[in-house]
Amino acid sequence: MNARSPYVQNVRDLVRHPGEMRERTVDLEVPERLGEGLVAVQQGSPLHVDLRLESLHEGVLASGDVVATAQGECARCLAPVSLPVEVEFAELFGYPADEPFDHQLDGDLLDLEPVVRDAVVLALPFQPECVDGCEDLELGPGISLITADARAEEPADPRWAALQGFTAQDPDSREEK
Numbered sequence: 001m002n003a004r005s006p007y008v009q010n011v012r013d014l015v016r017h018p019g020e021m022r023e024r025t026v027d028l029e030v031p032e033r034l035g036e037g038l039v040a041v042q043q044g045s046p047l048h049v050d051l052r053l054e055s056l057h058e059g060v061l062a063s064g065d066v067v068a069t070a071q072g073e074c075a076r077c078l079a080p081v082s083l084p085v086e087v088e089f090a091e092l093f094g095y096p097a098d099e100p101f102d103h104q105l106d107g108d109l110l111d112l113e114p115v116v117r118d119a120v121v122l123a124l125p126f127q128p129e130c131v132d133g134c135e136d137l138e139l140g141p142g143i144s145l146i147t148a149d150a151r152a153e154e155p156a157d158p159r160w161a162a163l164q165g166f167t168a169q170d171p172d173s174r175e176e177k
Contacts, residue, residue: 006031007113009062014055015108016095024051026112030068034120039072039083039128041120049116056092059105063090066116075127077134089119 006028014020026049034041041047051064068085093110094101103115 005111005113007111007116009051009053009110009112010108011053011055011060011105011110012108014053014060015105017055018057020055022053024053025049026051034068034117035070035124036121037072037124037126038075039070039081039124041068041070041085041124045069045071047116049112051112053110059092059094059101060110061090061092062110062112062115064088066119068120070124070128072128074130074134076129079130079134081128081130083125083128085120085123087119087123089115091115 006026009024009026011022014022028047028049030041030043030045030047033043045068048067049064051062054061054063066085066087066089070083070085072081072083073079074081091103092101093103093105096104096106103111
């Protein structure tokens with residue numbers, strides 16, 4: 001465990017003292033991007049954790065709320081989106097050499113990174129959309145109404161100029177000569 005990680009919390013005053021409880025506020029800059037899809041909490045973004053640490057006979061229960069902002073692209077129109085992320089978590093960090101737990105204390109240290117990462121990533125939408133909603137047009141992926149209008153006004157590539165007057169005709173509707 002990296003003791004210099006901003007996610008690491010010292011719980012020396014709680015270890016093996018069942019019934020004790022501490023509340024902390026943790027504000028940090030995200031050291032690594034959280035998420036892999038169209039939207040993610042970017043590296044360097046602020047992350048706020050309201051943390052509650054409770055000592056139990058089995059270990060230390062860490063619970064809290066995470067607040068951050070995810071940045072990315074709308075899945076419909078590819079416009080930039082900024083989405084608030086608010087998620088709760090609760091995880092028991094067991095004492096070493098007791099029962100096997102998903103997460104264990106490392107001496108007096110508790111590493112929140114895997115717990116916070118899992119909670120935030122699972123809260124991110126798979127296909128984010130614009131907050132105000134965008135038009136779901138049948139123009140194809142990534143082409144919005146504004147983009148389609150702009151394309152219609154652009155001058156045609158001169159290499160295709162010979163085809164401008166060409167219109168496709170149905171072979172059954174041709175006049176026979």
